Amino acid sequence: MAADTDTEAGGEVPAGGLQGLFDRRLTGRSRTALLYGYLAVVFAAVLAPVIYTLPAAVGANLGALTQELYVNSIINSFALGLTVAVVATLLTTIAARFYRYVRYKNLYILFMTLPLFVPGDTHAVAILAFVKQVGITPSFWTLVVAHVFYVFPFAFLMVLATMAGLPQNIIAAAEDLGANEFRAFFDVELPMVADGVISGFLVSFLLSLNEAPRASVVGGRYETISGVILSIYGAVGLDPTLYALNVFMVVLALVIIAIILSLTVLRS
Numbered sequence: 001m002a003a004d005t006d007t008e009a010g011g012e013v014p015a016g017g018l019q020g021l022f023d024r025r026l027t028g029r030s031r032t033a034l035l036y037g038y039l040a041v042v043f044a045a046v047l048a049p050v051i052y053t054l055p056a057a058v059g060a061n062l063g064a065l066t067q068e069l070y071v072n073s074i075i076n077s078f079a080l081g082l083t084v085a086v087v088a089t090l091l092t093t094i095a096a097r098f099y100r101y102v103r104y105k106n107l108y109i110l111f112m113t114l115p116l117f118v119p120g121d122t123h124a125v126a127i128l129a130f131v132k133q134v135g136i137t138p139s140f141w142t143l144v145v146a147h148v149f150y151v152f153p154f155a156f157l158m159v160l161a162t163m164a165g166l167p168q169n170i171i172a173a174a175e176d177l178g179a180n181e182f183r184a185f186f187d188v189e190l191p192m193v194a195d196g197v198i199s200g201f202l203v204s205f206l207l208s209l210n211e212a213p214r215a216s217v218v219g220g221r222y223e224t225i226s227g228v229i230l231s232i233y234g235a236v237g238l239d240p241t242l243y244a245l246n247v248f249m250v251v252l253a254l255v256i257i258a259i260i261l262s263l264t265v266l267r268s
Contacts, residue, residue: 124217138220155200162196
C-alpha cells in the first residue's frame with residue numbers, strides 16, 4: 001500500500017512531494033502576497049533607471065523640448081505609430097482569423113512569428129538594400145513596411161490569444177441562423193474579441209513609437225523621436241534633455257500598458 005507521506009531526512013513531506021507542500025502552504029493571502037511581491041520586484045527593476053534619471057529630467061530645460069526638432073520628431077513618431085498600428089492590426093486580425101482553418105497550427109504560428117528571430121539592425125539593413133535595389137527612396141512608407149514586419153508577431157499573438165478562447169459554437173449558431181461568414185465575423189466574432197484587437201493595436205503603436213534601429217536606417221530623412229534621441233546621444237552624450245525625453249516615453253508606455261491590462265481584466 002502506498003504511503004500517504006514521503007519521508008526524507010527524517011521529516012515528513014505531504015503526498016505529492018514539494019508541489020503538494022507548496023500548494024498547501026501557499027494559499028489565500030500568502031499566495032497573493034507572493035504574487036504582488038514578485039510583480040513589485042519586476043516593476044522596480046524596470047523603473048529603477050527611470051527613477052534614477054528623474055531628478056535630472058526635472059532639472060532639465062523643458063523649454064528645449066519645444067524646439068522644432070523635438071516637436072516634429074514626436075509628431076512624426078505618432079503619425080508613424082498610428083499608421084503602423086492600423087495596418088498591423090488589420091493584417092494580424094486576418095491572420096488570426098485564418099488560424100482555425102490551418103491544419104498544421106504550430107507551423108503556422110512559427111511562420112507568423114519569424115520576424116521575432118531577426119535582429120533589428122540586420123532587418124533594417126536588409127530592407128534598405130532591397131528598396132535601393134528596386135529604386136525606391138527610403139521614406140515614411142518604407143519605414144511603415146519595416147515596422148509592420150517588426151510589430152506583426154507581437155500583435156498577432158495578442159489577437160490570436162483572444163480568438164483562441166472564442167467558443168466556436170457561437171459562430172456556428174450565427175451561420176445556422178443565416179449569417180454569411182463576413183456577417184458572422186463583424187456582428188458576432190469581432191465584438192467578442194474587440195479587447196484583444198485593441199490591445200494588439202496599442203502594442204503595435206507602442207513598439208513602433210519606441211523602435212530605433214529600423215527608424216534610423218530605413219526612414220531616410222523621416223526623423224522619429226527614437227532616432228533623434230540616438231543622434232543627440234552620439235553627438236553630445238548624456239544630456240538632461242535626453243532624460244526628459246526618456247521619462248516622457250516611459251510614462252507614455254506605462255499609460256498604454258495600463259490600458260492593455262485594464263482591457264485584459266475586463267475580458268477575464
